Amino acid sequence: MEIAFTILLFIALVATAIAIVFIxxxxxxxxxxxxFSLLAALLFIxxxxxxxxxxxxxxxxGISSVLMLGTIALTARTQKQPERYSLVPLAIVLLTGAVLIYGTLDMPNFGSPDAPAQRHIGPEYIARTPTDIDVPNIVTAVLASYRGYDTLGEVVVVxxxxxxxxxxLSGLGRRRGTPYPRGVSANRDQDNAQ
Amino acid sequence: MEGGFETGFLLGHMNYWLFVILMMTGFYIVVARGNLLKKIVGLNIFQAAVFMLYISVGKISGATAPIITGNPDEVYSNPLPHVLILTAIVVGIATTALGLALIVRINESYGTIEEDEIQQHDLEQYDKDCARAEEAR
Structure with missing residues (x-):
């Protein structure tokens, strides 16, 4: 049942990705x-x-869609038709995919309880969270307490x-007052000055 | 890899292969499409596939989400990949925002967000500069 649901979600994900290639x-x-993001969220659940x-x-x-909508409002609405289709990108992608699949052959089975990832430090956090932090959600405990400095680093990145x-983007509105015509670069002033 | 390709092996490794397919679709968009916004979307798909790969490593069959239920026999999935990927999602949106701002800025300077038009424009500019240098000499 779970496997059937996973595969169904997965087919929807791939169909969305392929539609993005062609639209x-x-x-x-x-x-x-x-x-795509919402389907990915279902798969995470x-x-x-x-x-x-x-x-x-x-x-x-949410946020990423809003940012992208803002970008297309400021730039272009359609993608230009590619002049020629090249097989080189397809070859690169297939080769990379083959190498990655070869790399997965040594991986432990999906959901296996004795995989190395499950036997290292993970169980320790699960066992210690109720006594150390007393927060029911272990992910929250690790994120905000055990690895709090990492989260601080994340805030610095953001x-x-x-x-x-x-x-x-500062001064975008100011510069918009004197827009350059399509195809004329901002180097124009520099060109004229010389 | 003795007798590797049995049903158990196939079912146990299918998740990795599915994520590789998804990852490569995103990679293809980044490499083969010239539109800068589409490249960012492709990068996001690539990223999401990596996230799924990590989360699938933390999954244990028959386990539940890592929220303490009070039942001492409960088996929890590994919470560490979840923490890692939470951080990665937030960093991912930060880089996406920066990339989109760069696209807006490029569009402002070049009047286009197509890779080949930008390249052609740069070449024309270079030719112009060369001609001017020739004149000055």
Missing amino acids: KRLFAVVMLSGV VMDAVDVAFTEAAVGG FTAGLGVILL
Whole structure:
């Protein structure tokens, strides 16, 4: 039952991804990427990762879709038709995929309780959380308490990215007052000055 | 890998192969499509496939989500991949936002978000610069 559901979700995920490859209208692409995130969230729930699922649904399906919609509103609505189809990217992708699949042959079976990942430090956190932290959700306990410094580092990354976005986009409205015509670069002033 | 390809092996490894298929679809979008926004979407698909791979490593058959139920015999899935991927999702949205801001900035300078048009524009600019240098000499 669980396997059937997983495979069904998976087929939907692949269909969405392949539709994104072929669709030219960027609005549809952004919407499909939101659908992809929600399907991925369902798959995370099937695999017991409820915290990851709701983060993915909120961040992947929500915030990222809004950011992308903002981007297409500021840039272009459609993707240009590619002039020629090359087989080189397909060959690269198939080769990489084959190497990755070869790499998985040594992996333990899915859901196996004696896999190395399950026998290392994970059980320790599960056993100690009720006495050490007394928070029922073990993921929260590890994220905010045992590995609190990592989460602090994550906040620094988000802050840096936000700073980068502000620096890149500051003065956008001001510069928009004198738009460059299509195909004329911002180097134009420099060209004229010389 | 003695007698590797039995049903148990196939079922136990199918998840990895499915994620590789998904990952490669995202990779193909990044490599083969010239539209910068589509490249970012492809990167997100690639990223989501990596997340699924990690979460599937933490799954234990018959286990439940790692939230303490009070039942001492309860088996929980490994919470550590979940913590890792939570952090990765948030960092992923930060990089996506930065990439999208770069796209807006590129569009402002070049008037396009297609890779080949940007490249062609750069080449024309280079030719112009060369011609000007020739004149000055």
